[in-house]
Amino acid sequence: MNANLRKMQYAVRGxxxxxxxxxxxxxxAGAELPFKEIIHCNIGNPQEVGNPPITYIRQLSSLTNYPExxxxxxxxxxxxADVIEKARLITSLVNTGAYSHSQGxxxxxxxxxxxIEERDGxxxxxxxxxxxxxxxxxxxxxxxxxxxxxSDAIMIPRPQxxxxxxxxxxxxxxxxxxxxxxxNEWALSIEDMENSLARAMEEGTNVRGLCIIxxxxxxxxxxxxxxxxxxxxxxxxxxxxxxxDEVYQENVMAEGKTWYSAKxxxxxxxxxxxxxxxxxxxSTSKGFxxxxxxxxxxxxxxxxxxxxxxQFYKAASVSLCPNLMGQVTVAGMVNPPxxxxxxxxxxxxxxxxxxxxxxxxxxxxxxxLTGLPGVSCNxxxxxxxxxxxxxxxxxxxxxxxxxxxxxxxxxSLKLLDATGIVVVPGSGFGQKDGTFHFRTTFLPSxxxxxxxxxxxxxxxx
Amino acid sequence: GGxxxxxxxxxxxxxTANRAAVxxxxxxxxxxxxxxxxxxxxxxxxxxEAEALPFAKVVQCNIGNPQSLGQQPxxxxxxxxxxxxxxxxxxxxxxxQRAFPADALARARxxxRGIAGGTGAYSHSQGxxxxxxxxxxxxARRDGHACxxxxxxxxxxxxxxxxxxxxxxxxxxxxxxxxxxxxxPLYSACLRLYxxxxxxxxxxxxxxxxxxxxxxxxxxxxARAQGQEVRALAVIxxxxxxxxxxxxxxxREVVKFCxxxxxxxxxDEVYQDNVYAExxxxxxxKKVVRDLQADDVxxxxxxxxxxxxxxxxxxxxxxxxxxxxxxEIKQLFYKLSSINLCSNLNGQIxxxxxxxxxxxxxxxxxxxxxxxxxxxxxxxxxxxxxxxxLRSMEGVTCNEPEGALYVFPxxxxxxxxxxxxxxxxxAPDAFYCMRLLEATGVVVVPGSGFGQKEGTWHFRTTFLPSxxxxxxxxxxxTHFHA
Numbered sequence: 001m002n003a004n005l006r007k008m009q010y011a012v013r014g015x016x017x018x019x020x021x022x023x024x025x026x027x028x029a030g031a032e033l034p035f036k037e038i039i040h041c042n043i044g045n046p047q048e049v050g051n052p053p054i055t056y057i058r059q060l061s062s063l064t065n066y067p068e069x070x071x072x073x074x075x076x077x078x079x080x081a082d083v084i085e086k087a088r089l090i091t092s093l094v095n096t097g098a099y100s101h102s103q104g105x106x107x108x109x110x111x112x113x114x115x116i117e118e119r120d121g122x123x124x125x126x127x128x129x130x131x132x133x134x135x136x137x138x139x140x141x142x143x144x145x146x147x148x149x150x151s152d153a154i155m156i157p158r159p160q161x162x163x164x165x166x167x168x169x170x171x172x173x174x175x176x177x178x179x180x181x182x183x184n185e186w187a188l189s190i191e192d193m194e195n196s197l198a199r200a201m202e203e204g205t206n207v208r209g210l211c212i213i214x215x216x217x218x219x220x221x222x223x224x225x226x227x228x229x230x231x232x233x234x235x236x237x238x239x240x241x242x243x244x245d246e247v248y249q250e251n252v253m254a255e256g257k258t259w260y261s262a263k264x265x266x267x268x269x270x271x272x273x274x275x276x277x278x279x280x281x282x283s284t285s286k287g288f289x290x291x292x293x294x295x296x297x298x299x300x301x302x303x304x305x306x307x308x309x310x311q312f313y314k315a316a317s318v319s320l321c322p323n324l325m326g327q328v329t330v331a332g333m334v335n336p337p338x339x340x341x342x343x344x345x346x347x348x349x350x351x352x353x354x355x356x357x358x359x360x361x362x363x364x365x366x367x368x369l370t371g372l373p374g375v376s377c378n379x380x381x382x383x384x385x386x387x388x389x390x391x392x393x394x395x396x397x398x399x400x401x402x403x404x405x406x407x408x409x410x411x412s413l414k415l416l417d418a419t420g421i422v423v424v425p426g427s428g429f430g431q432k433d434g435t436f437h438f439r440t441t442f443l444p445s446x447x448x449x450x451x452x453x454x455x456x457x458x459x460x461x
Numbered sequence: 462g463g464x465x466x467x468x469x470x471x472x473x474x475x476x477t478a479n480r481a482a483v484x485x486x487x488x489x490x491x492x493x494x495x496x497x498x499x500x501x502x503x504x505x506x507x508x509x510e511a512e513a514l515p516f517a518k519v520v521q522c523n524i525g526n527p528q529s530l531g532q533q534p535x536x537x538x539x540x541x542x543x544x545x546x547x548x549x550x551x552x553x554x555x556x557x558q559r560a561f562p563a564d565a566l567a568r569a570r571x572x573x574r575g576i577a578g579g580t581g582a583y584s585h586s587q588g589x590x591x592x593x594x595x596x597x598x599x600x601a602r603r604d605g606h607a608c609x610x611x612x613x614x615x616x617x618x619x620x621x622x623x624x625x626x627x628x629x630x631x632x633x634x635x636x637x638x639x640x641x642x643x644x645x646p647l648y649s650a651c652l653r654l655y656x657x658x659x660x661x662x663x664x665x666x667x668x669x670x671x672x673x674x675x676x677x678x679x680x681x682x683x684a685r686a687q688g689q690e691v692r693a694l695a696v697i698x699x700x701x702x703x704x705x706x707x708x709x710x711x712x713r714e715v716v717k718f719c720x721x722x723x724x725x726x727x728x729d730e731v732y733q734d735n736v737y738a739e740x741x742x743x744x745x746x747k748k749v750v751r752d753l754q755a756d757d758v759x760x761x762x763x764x765x766x767x768x769x770x771x772x773x774x775x776x777x778x779x780x781x782x783x784x785x786x787x788x789e790i791k792q793l794f795y796k797l798s799s800i801n802l803c804s805n806l807n808g809q810i811x812x813x814x815x816x817x818x819x820x821x822x823x824x825x826x827x828x829x830x831x832x833x834x835x836x837x838x839x840x841x842x843x844x845x846x847x848x849x850x851l852r853s854m855e856g857v858t859c860n861e862p863e864g865a866l867y868v869f870p871x872x873x874x875x876x877x878x879x880x881x882x883x884x885x886x887x888a889p890d891a892f893y894c895m896r897l898l899e900a901t902g903v904v905v906v907p908g909s910g911f912g913q914k915e916g917t918w919h920f921r922t923t924f925l926p927s928x929x930x931x932x933x934x935x936x937x938x939t940h941f942h943a
Binding site for chain 2: 001002003005006008009010012013043045046047048049053055058059061062063065066068069072073074078095096097098099100102133134136137144145146147148163166167170171208209239240241277285290291292293294295304305307308311314315317318319320321322323324325326
């Protein structure tokens with residue numbers, strides 16, 4: 001088998017999760033464990049743990065799947081008028097049973113372009129938008145294009161969401177880490193980036209791109225404007241393309257923080273910077289939609305030469321097209337109900353509830369974690385996760401070494417066995433040598449979050 | 462090479478992108494199709510440019526995309542999907558509703574019970590258990606051999622499964638996969654993309670596109686003589702673009718060949734519900750492998766919701782079944798699948814519905830059967846009409862499509878035309894197809910996009926356009942050719 005694949009890892013669905021599945025079977029079989037249920041805090045999968053979908057999105061999907069429903073005699077009693085109208089518009093122009101344009105249907109790309117323009121204040125061209133099955137395939141396509149041989153590298157934040165490391169590994173390239181500053185609320189440090197880059201160059205590595213995740217995963221930090229400017233400038237000076245993973249752009253919870261897209265800042269910086277290639281990624285999986293299972297997302301490419309753009313089109317065409325219902329979900333995300341629409345009140349209410357609840361649960365988890373001995377945790381600024389630093393007693397470190405296991409994996413397994421809580425060890429995301437972390441979501445329902453907080457406290461004592 | 466810092470050229474350009482990604486080709490959506498898009502747009506815009514064109518309509522015969530050409534979806538599938546997508550719908554409809562038959566409601570409820578988090582949650586990376594179980598039951602019924610849901614991966618279309626196999630198998634350029642010529646160019650594209658080699662074996666045009674084991678042997682030895690390690694044999698049955706349906710005897714020979722030579726078998730069976738020829742029947746390679754107890758042949762079977770009579774291309778659904786594969790390799794496939802989390806839930810549900818459709822006695826069965834039979838009968842008719850028309854053209858020979866959705870006629874091109882093409886830097890059949898498009902508005906794919914015997918020329922056309930459009934296409938083709 002392909003050797004690169006053997007080494008590649010994706011901890012979000014790795015060892016701890018496999019053990020959790022075994023425990024579930026044990027509980028199903030009626031056996032007793034120190035807990036009555038498994039609580040999944042390992043993955044950003046909101047609807048699996050009880051976060052309700054947005055009704056507007058589901059109504060739109062339903063009508064688009066089965067257009068005859070709009071003609072049902074009681075349709076107007078069941079669906080808001082604007083949703084019926086929007087669905088009719090979609091189904092008159094888009095056939096969800098057919099392969100669409102490989103970049104996604106033009107109608108939806110127009111809506112995405114409009115959404116981006118309204119968000120950033122700069123024009124967006126549907127030609128530069130590639131809809132994808134979730135954000136991941138877009139990220140993989142770009143990384144694949146950048147890596148020609150082992151010495152080609154991508155700069156990846158540490159800690160990172162492991163699609164970056166897995167992709168680089170899979171395509172046979174080199175990963176160059178830049179550290180986020182834990183003591184400074186996980187801020188990006190240009191100084192650290194410069195040092196990492198310089199070291200890599202000395203070793204003969206050809207660094208071709210830089211990834212930022214903003215808001216961060218697992219760390220949740222929201223970059224400020226100056227940070228983004230510095231990153232873009234860094235890319236220009238060193239001739240790097242910029243990959244901006246922005247899937248959590250609707251999950252910003254810190255007071256006084258504004259999220260800016262990399263595209264906006266790049267455009268703000270003017271013509272001098274129009275040779276910086278930017279790839280921006282968004283998804284329907286996060287935010288307040290949480291539509292992971294639809295596999296909806298898109299990539300916008302900026303300052304990319306036409307022949308390269310055509311190459312990305314060709315790459316997309318080999319898989320024919322992104323799935324249509326994912327495209328419809330993206331369309332619903334970027335073209336939501338407006339004031340005056342019949343569906344607006346419910347939509348607006350659901351959105352606000354979801355975001356407020358996420359913020360509350362983030363606070364609850366954070367308070368619980370920071371109250372534990374030997375645990376420190378940066379406050380949640382955005383995304384759906386907390387990434388606390390833990391101290392692991394020497395004895396445990398030794399036990400872990402005996403089992404050939406990272407100490408935080410050992411910790412995570414012990415935590416699971418004692419409490420039923422599933423987290424992902426920090427080693428799955430990368431961390432500074434000698435430190436240990438785990439990533440937990442704050443997605444379980446509010447009463448479950450309280451249970452998690454309680455059990456964590458119990459486990460630590 | 463080094464970076465040299467600074468500089469005005471962007472770091473990533475076509476010249477500095479991954480070679481394999483740049484060089485892989487997929488003709489089904491290549492140059493001709495893009496030109497067709499321009500012509501369509503011109504026609505839609507109207508005006509003098511549109512009027513100057515010698516046709517009023519662009520007819521897309523280049524891609525197996527049934528619903529884009531008017532084929533209607535299976536009602537039951539769309540009803541269940543609509544109900545699954547908005548769990549509140551059943552309640553909102555209330556008692557006495559007439560929007561959905563009872564069995565659609567029941568099926569949706571059953572699926573919702575089995576899908577924790579509904580269609581909005583990432584599922585198990587191999588696909589939701591309840592959908593895999595449906596597929597497993599159906600496969601077992603179809604083949605008469607057990608199918609384990611743990612051996613199934615629900616994928617975004619069958620293509621994703623093929624990509625996974627290639628990614629796992631290919632270690633470098635010395636690894637080769639025996640690939641039919643002509644082939645659906647996903648195989649050549651994947652081999653290029655993942656750095657492997659294509660070892661071609663030729664289907665016998667003079668013999669109804671037959672697959673001969675002698676030819677497999679020849680191809681295998683030719684590859685090995687070049688220092689290649691042949692890892693697997695890819696078979697498309699029914700064939701694409703060629704449409705032939707293998708006999709079970711033939712399939713047994715193929716499996717034994719794999720067994721003898723230590724090859725894995727990739728069985729692309731997405732057209733298993735498109736069989737028209739009298740006396741021909743689809744038989745799965747899994748069944749043959751199990752019948753022969755060929756437990757040492759790792760076998761990967763692919764199916765899809767895109768073809769058949771359901772034609773749900775847009776939903777991107779399908780599955781891969783792997784048997785006789787080590788737990789270590791299965792674990793690797795799982796790990797790879799987990800990076801993209803899971804395939805889309807709508808596609809997973811549609812796959813389960815395709816494999817377990819309404820049965821005799823179900824309220825939806827009459828409509829389902831009617832839709833199915835009408836579409837298949839119509840496909841059969843259109844295949845006949847198109848084949849007859851092509852055969853009537855001078856210098857065109859054409860095998861009867863036994864299955865799938867395509868006809869792959871051989872055309873003779875005058876030497877002058879070949880020279881003109883070469884002067885333009887194009888393959889002669891690509892040149893022909895582009896001229897065909899400009900003259901008639903009919904979009905087909907040149908044979909060079911699929912591979913063909915040296916010195917022969919073909920094009921692939923679907924028979925998916927509506928019966929009236931097919932009626933219109935045939936005279937246009939004949940007229941152009943004359």
